[in-house]
Amino acid sequence: MIQLQPRHAMALFTALTLTVVPALAQTGEKIAKAGNAAGAPACVTCHGASGQGLPTAGFPRLAGLNAAYFLRQLQSFHDATRVNPIMAPIVQQLSAADRQALAAYYAGLAVTNNDGESPADPKSLIAGEALAQRGDWNNGVPACAQCHGRKGLGVGAAFPQIAGQHPTYIVSQLQAWRTGMRKNDPLGLMHGIALKLSAADIDAVAAYYGSLDAAPSTKRSVKP
Ligand code: HEC
Ligand code: HEC
Incomplete structure (x- = not known):
């Protein structure tokens, strides 16, 4: 045998x-x-x-x-x-x-960055980063990074990558959760969050994630 x-x-x-x-x-x-x-x-x-x-x-x-x-x-x-x-x-x-x-x-396809896609207003990027990384606890909004990863690259099969996704699409999904057109998320996690975001929050956080590297970056070295 x-x-x-x-x-x-x-x-x-x-x-x-x-x-x-x-x-x-x-x-x-x-x-x-x-x-x-x-x-x-x-x-x-x-x-x-x-x-x-x-x-x-x-x-x-x-x-x-x-x-x-x-x-x-x-x-x-x-x-x-x-x-x-x-x-x-x-x-x-x-x-x-x-x-x-x-x-x-x-x-299996490689992801590319959104370079050159409608550059976001810097104020919006700063507000988006704050929401993404720290949340808005006064309003009951957890940091997006808690679930989507520190750089938005996603975690396992449950939490998708959002870094480098197109801002237009991120906005449409957050709106779809608000209106109930999308209600497939486990435990209604995204629905609950989207309901608490203002239109300005949605634009800002979408611009921020759209501006991030879509793949773990090795090319950007810290300048002296
Ligand atoms: C408590 C965990 C959790 C937090 C916090 C969270 N998300 Fe999510 N998010 C999810 C899950 C789970 C999904 C996948 C839903 C599904 O399976 O369809 C998702 C999906 C998404 C998608 C859809 C991606 C796609 O490809 O369609 C977007 C956009 C998104 N989240 C944005 C955000 C933003 C912006 C924040 C912060 C304001 C945030 N999420 C905070 C759990 C979370
Ligand atoms: C006519 C245009 C069109 C064609 C053709 C098309 N799609 Fe889509 N696809 C869309 C749109 C629009 C969305 C966003 C839907 C939404 O807002 O929920 C989407 C979303 C998706 C998503 C969800 C992505 C995410 O991040 O959650 C997947 C997966 C997908 N399509 C797969 C496919 C596959 C596979 C095919 C070919 C068999 C295909 N699509 C053909 C327009 C198209």
Whole structure:
């Protein structure tokens, strides 16, 4: 009988994931670029050739999103806990396997910064940073950083990355939680927070997160 040593099992596992994940991502790439036979449109039309979104239209960046978060959002469009007239018909045309493949593909794409996108007013950035990093306790608003990470890069599958996302999209989501168009968040965490934010708070915090590095930065060194 063949004894499977832990290191052999590990090697087998690595070999499997190395072949399965790229195959999944390749299928995802095909659907993203050309749609599928069931009639789903190419995602690139709206989300950009490399998944960076389209800020003027409010289409979010998908590159680098955690795969489990991504799948949950597709499911939410499907069960209408996230109401969106554009994405709702699209998800109907995606099979479970298509969704997995798309999630794997987008999770593997590199994220780029919003350089050059409508520069924010410095006062707004300062107010946004204060809210993001310290919250507004008089008003019962916790710091966004507590859940989304110190740099907004996200934490695990539950708390998505918001650093480098387009401000137009961040604003639209906070408004969607206020109005109840989006109510898929665990424990209503974002709904409760969004209700306590003013329009100025929303603009400021969106501008701040839009201005942050979208990936852990190695290139910006501290100047002497
Ligand atoms: C016609 C434009 C359009 C096309 C085509 C499109 N999307 Fe979208 N997508 C949107 C819009 C608009 C939103 C924001 C919805 C909202 O405000 O809730 C969105 C949001 C999403 C989100 C949520 C992102 C987040 O950060 O929560 C995912 C995931 C997504 N789309 C995946 C896809 C996939 C996969 C495809 C291709 C099969 C696709 N989309 C095709 C317009 C589009
Ligand atoms: C108590 C934890 C918590 C705090 C604090 C928090 N968030 Fe969230 N946020 C979440 C969770 C959980 C989700 C994912 C909801 C889902 O699964 O759809 C989320 C999602 C989001 C999204 C949607 C991202 C996307 O890709 O669609 C935005 C934008 C956002 N949060 C902004 C903020 C801002 C701005 C603040 C601070 C004012 C904040 N959050 C504070 C838990 C939190």
